[in-house]
Amino acid sequence: MFRSLPVAARALVWVRILNQLGAYALSFLAVLAGPELAAAALALFGVTALVSRWAGAFLLDRYSPRGVLAAGLAVTGLALIALALAHGPAQVLIAIALVGLAFEIYEPAAQELLARASSGEQRHTTYALMGVALSTAGAVAGLLAAVLLPLGVRWLVAADALTCLAAAAVAMAFLPREAGGRNGRGHGAQREQEGSRWRPPSTLLRLTAASTAFAVGCLALMMYLPLALLERGAAAWIPGVTLAGAAVLAPLALWAAQRLLVGRSHGMILGVGTMLLGVLALVMALTPSPQLTIAAYLATTAINSVLLGRWQSVIADAAPERERPRWFAFQGSSWGLAQPAVPPLAALAGAVVGTVGAGAFLAAGLAFLLVPVALRRVTLPSTPPEQDVRLPEPTRPQ
Template identity: 35%
Template sequence: MASPWRGLSRTVWILVVARAVNRIGAFTLPFLGVVLTVEFKASLSETGLILAVFGAATIPSRLLGGQLADRLGRRRTIVLGLTGCAIAQLWIASSHALWSAVLATILLGLAFEIYEPPSQAMIADVTEPADRPAAYGLYSAALAAAGVLAGLLAAAISHWDLRWLFVADAITCMSCAILVALALPTDVRRERSPDRPATVWRDSRLLLLLVGGTVFATIYMQLVIGVPLTLLEQGLPESGTGIILAVSAVTLIVAQRLLRVQHLDDFRAIAIGYLLVGVGLVVTAIAHSLTVFLLAAVLWSLGELFLLTRYLTQASGLAPEEARGRYLAVFGLSWGIATTIAPLTVTQLLATTGPAGLWLTTAAAAGVLAVLQPWFRKRLAPV
């Protein structure tokens, strides 16, 4: 079978390799709630509030990344964001009091999303619209491949000291920054357009896409934050999270090669993705053993394969070239909003309804999004 990634530019491959290097260490977020609870003795409600503050901090981070991507340049912005993440991770690892860890977590949030708009915009810059699903698919596949090692490392290190997770992530952030600085082409200066920020916020199709993307991102972040806490609730070992991450990553890699989803219509692919995620969430709701959690991870990971690249393809397709960073930054606010909402919904639903209530509610949201895709198709059609 011909590779769907044949013919992609050198810049795309460099970005993919750099992101994969960073992803090897980026297994800290699923453990952040556990670290706050176990290492710093925060209560469940305090943990939810701290993670919500982290999520809120990623919103200006994403907007800053978009502004800098269009004005300072893609490469410089990527390096800046990764360096900030490394500093914050080392601060968390060296903290000895909850207040210090909270300040470091806020700094991490402020730097966390700076990387994404310039990297996503650069991929769109160097690819034709028809090739973008494949390019973003390669980006996701590389993250999944690195996630296999990340999950195994997380499982190993979590037996030792959870703080070392943050040290490892800081090292990979800096490695990624160095690779980007040395290997990516020199930034191209773009004309400043004073009216563009208003134009971005007035694009009704972009705002509608932001709504749909926010629901997806919230579901995704509830899995990231909720699965480790659910394992604790069920009395399963902390290392199970790392194993689940590894199985999820393997599923994405294998399915990326076997299922040619790039040729599917965007809205049909999104509907299929939500249905698979919903089924996986129902299985998560009834899971009481690691084996069943792994089955659930396979199902919702297959769903993510259909979903992850399509929203980015749609958002980049709406954007004029000179404002692409800002368009992708505004769309990317979905992740900041989700990272703010998810810790609160996860901890509150776990406290009031237990794991079954949390995951059945989330599955219902996925089902609604699957049914609504024909409605989204009509309203996102080109003007």
């Protein structure tokens, strides 16, 4: 399945995997900042990361996706080096802000590259494979973190910086050269001629609301599964094995579903899929059995592997070509909005059902069931067979 992807898409997947291998460091921001600065540091990073995603979209108005992606990774690497060397509250907070401002510059460029590299159901497969590959790389990154953590958190940050710089170099070497827009002009140049100010259309607003609910559900399941299993009496090694099994299951489920969904509308797939996720999450909330919890979680993983890349496919298919980067940035903000919302929602629901883990699953189930409601008035395209719309073969710089 991976070899069927366009060359540019395969190169980008490897770039993102390389970068993801060091991404564990940001999970330890609170540890690096210390207990007194942890809350301020995490809030500052969350805000600046959202800003960086929008900065990446605006940079695509004038520069090529390849250049923006490589520059974003390189600047993130340099900011992480500054963070590794920072001492004292002021230096640490400034460095964290710099990391946040660089952290997601590359994301709209990566989504735009994949949108240009493929079409039809192959486009969805490309996005889905990217998500599965990043999840697998994240699991490997956790093992690397376990090896490096005894050396100190700053070594984790330094290793993350090196993977960012290496990924930037690979991107410049192997991703194809291409101008920012048609005829070598950026998307923004075309918009400036029209003299109109960009505003998110109603379709994009509804899609972003739906994907925010979806993100809340996904994050609640992922963040609270280990806690819930331990609350239900599972052995300490069970959560890790469950997560590893989910990482193995995801690409198999994607491969099995690939041909079955060709020609189905994105709206139908997302609506039915999120309804199934909602039911499974509610089962996880109500059952005290760790075995049934694990089985339901693995089922959600199989469904999720089909749905994760579907959101990017929707944006790539529905957005006007010249506005795609801003659509990607706007919709992609849903995950940044969902992350701080999950802990209070889990705590609130946990007060109703008795435990925080079960509360997180209840919140996830309700969030998933909101997605079909939010998509009800959105007309989404079907997934036609693939067309041969590909970027030129990558060339090494002279």
